[in-house]
Amino acid sequence: MSTAFAADGFDRLPVIDVRALTDPSSSTAARKSVAERMGAACRESGFFYAVGHGVDAGLQSHLERLSRRFFALPAEEKMAIRMALGGRAWRGYFPVGGELTSGRPDRKEGLYLGAELGPDHPLVRAGTPLHGANLFPSEPPGLRDAVLEYMAALTQLGHALMSGIALSLGLAEDYFAARYTADPLVLFRIFNYPPGEDTAEDGQPIWGVGEHTDYGVLTLLKQDDAGGLQVKSRQGGQVCWIEAPPVPDSFVCNIGDMLDRMTRGVYRSTPHRVRNRAGRDRLSLPFFFDPGWTAAIHPIDAPALEGATADDASERWDKQNVHAFQGTYGDYLLGKVGKVFPDLKSEVL
Template sequence: MKDDAPASALSLPLIDIAGLRGADPAARRAVAAQLRQACEQRGFFYIRNHGIDQALIDQVFAASQRFFDLGMADKLAVDKKLSPCNRGYEPLRAQTLEAGAPPDLKESFYVGAEVAADDPRVLAGRFNTGPNQWPAALPDFQPVMQAYYRAARALGETVVRGLALSLDLPASHFDGYLRDAAATLRLLHYPPQPAQARPGEKGCGEHTDFGGVTLLLQDEAGGLQVWDAQQRCWIDAPPVPGAFVVNIGDLFARWTNDRYVSTLHRVINRSGRERFSVPFFFTGNLLHRVECLPTCLAPGETPRYPAVTVEQHQIECYRRTYG
């Protein structure tokens, strides 16, 4: 386990991605160059001018708080254990992301693409594919989350196309990965860090994310920390108004032969109040084959990882976390 000393004041890059959303090739290349530097050095960065309406973001946080304010009976009525595709409510201390540490001090709610139970993908047993569960006590919850899911997925596609350019590939290179892409929207609620916490207990233990890229919204409580491998310390990633935190996951690190970094991070809610955050995990087409990109191999270098499908990678990552 890493040193738990207070994080330093080092900062993460802040990238304006408006150029990726326009038609000017030079503007897209300029953003791609910033993405490349951030992904190689940090694996974490902020983005602004992302195109998602702040009013929708506010609605997501409000709906999330209303859900977590429900009584336990209402929340357990949509328990993730009732879903064959990992959708719904997950109670406090149900997940342990940091090996050897106490379970994470957080509760959550999982949303994915709405796929009917009789869809061929569900009948074929595709991982984490199927219908969502929705809380009956909150009729406005489903439309807000589905609207945000669509917006975040579109933003994820924009970021992935920018990453293609950053890797000296055509913007369309990952189109097969983006087609019918799976993704998970997760609502998170963190109680304040206990005054008498167990050794190593924290809101979210140190970990790297499983998939391609993560788009994170966080409220004003703070608490997200990112491991700085060069300085050998934790750095704060505080909320920046109007910006998302974005990070590279294990799948994209694997794809780039670790040229792009999947970085350890954790959450310790020392704010003294409730903390809410909303990560969107962009996973990709489950049947897409992932093998080392040609632009990520130096002369004489060999791939560090065998080829794998997105689905095979995700299954193995879930097995490690949930046993």
Template sequence: MTVTANLPLIDMAGVREGDEAALHRAGEAIRKACSETGFFYIINHGVPQAVIDAAMAAAKTFFAFSPEVKRQVAVNKRHRGWHALGGALMYEATKPDFKEFFSMGLELPEDDPCVLAGEALRGPNQWPDFMPELRLALDAYYEAMGRAGADLLRAVAVGLGIEPEFFSPKYGKRLQRTQMVYYPPHPPMAESDQFGVAPHTDYGCITLLYQDNSGGLQVRELSTDSWIDATPIEGSLVVNVGDLLARWSNDRFRSTLHRVINKSGHERYSIATFYDPTFSAVVDPCDLGVDTGSYPPVTAGAYILKRIDDSMAYRKKAQ
């Protein structure tokens, strides 16, 4: 593990190939990073740059359409589709986030058993007729990030002192969600409580983020209780622990406050992937070697759904 000016940088080379020494090196580095900051960068993560570039190009094309056009794929009850500016209000925030985003998840047909069983957030994605190339770009990105997430969780398991494949059965029909995010330039006269994304912790297990070179992502450093920049590093993904993994690990791994303020003077783009277990997976700290956990067991889907319901304006209106 090397350390940037602010956050650890972890090399994942060899993990996918089954190199035991590489897996254990990454696991130890992740243990240290997750215990201390909950945030780190990974390099040699296995996601082809061409796949990333195609998805980022698609994001720029999509968000350039007018709101009237994008509204054709407005977010639905499955949390799939386009979320307009002002559609997300983080807990304890006073103003909605100054961003737009487009959400997709695991593509499941209407007759899939999980969809028929009524699992929330499940089903087909909403793909725009006005931009058919979006599906091709995001499907490739989604699958590549899913493979990177599986590699990462093997190292996370090693860092927690459990079997490398512990998490794998929990991801049989993963609740992975990927979001393209667009941040307009931060208003020059904005009040101090206006953010691209207000301070928050993520809901699920782990987040893998690709960000452009605009900057703006900041992390609340635990040791100093101050905001530090997660400066873009070429070829890297930013990874952070979500509340579900913090809960699962009985807080051995930390979920950390972070925010975005786009002061670059131009548009900012990122793509976030929330790599979370299947809806019915039971999250119990006792399964990770903790005799008495601080948290009772929960199912991953119910926990994540509650957090989404609490932060998304369109869901509050429907309740």
């Protein structure tokens, strides 16, 4: 069977209370109940809202305030930590239009971050791309500490959610932790989407970020109340885009290409995009919880996936068949990052 695109589509994303996965005292039955809901969401849309996640609301608000203060700085202050200074670690600031999706500039500015690794870390000593130290601004004070605390909390939540995904496939809870995410590649972005015209001079729509799928296994997105996130569906045989509006104290969770590959297309990395029509800045904080750099990606042998096959190249935004990929997650990621920032490609590849 092929499940690259659900025939009946979906018209909303489910809201799932995941507290049973984050509370060690929860019963096995409660954990499996949450996992079943997550599995259904991964099969149907590849997206769900996670509530009851346990990430401190005060920390989230504090980081959001500091992020807005950073983006309000003069351009020259933000450019003091521009990505060109981040080298192979692929960290730092980029201005509006500095990031591309499918070759077209996105209308967003952002700060690229990741696990804080010193020069003595083995992967840093080896010159491994996307590993190293972050470039933190001097203003506003406290942003560094808030980012590192937030990433630690989201890493813990990522492990909990992946245990639920494992259970949903009939696997041991530590399946992914034991094979792929014992040392996850953790990448974090803080994006600001300014308002503006919807259409470019050539008549093409201007997107905050164009249609794309995420690369790894799981994304946890904190979005503000501006809205603008859209997820691709199909209803009545026609492709359509549904809104993923803000849900208070939630993370929008979606699976990436590598989990799609592992599950032979049963769990789908669904295309999504952003257009800011709020008439004001939109703040977005995507956190990527991905396989380790050297983790070799293979289809999972599980009863829930028996007989599944997939080739979704004709329906994907990039016309690529993710199920033909062979190699490590680092291999896959390197094949993607140079297209996002072509001017910095030589720093990483």
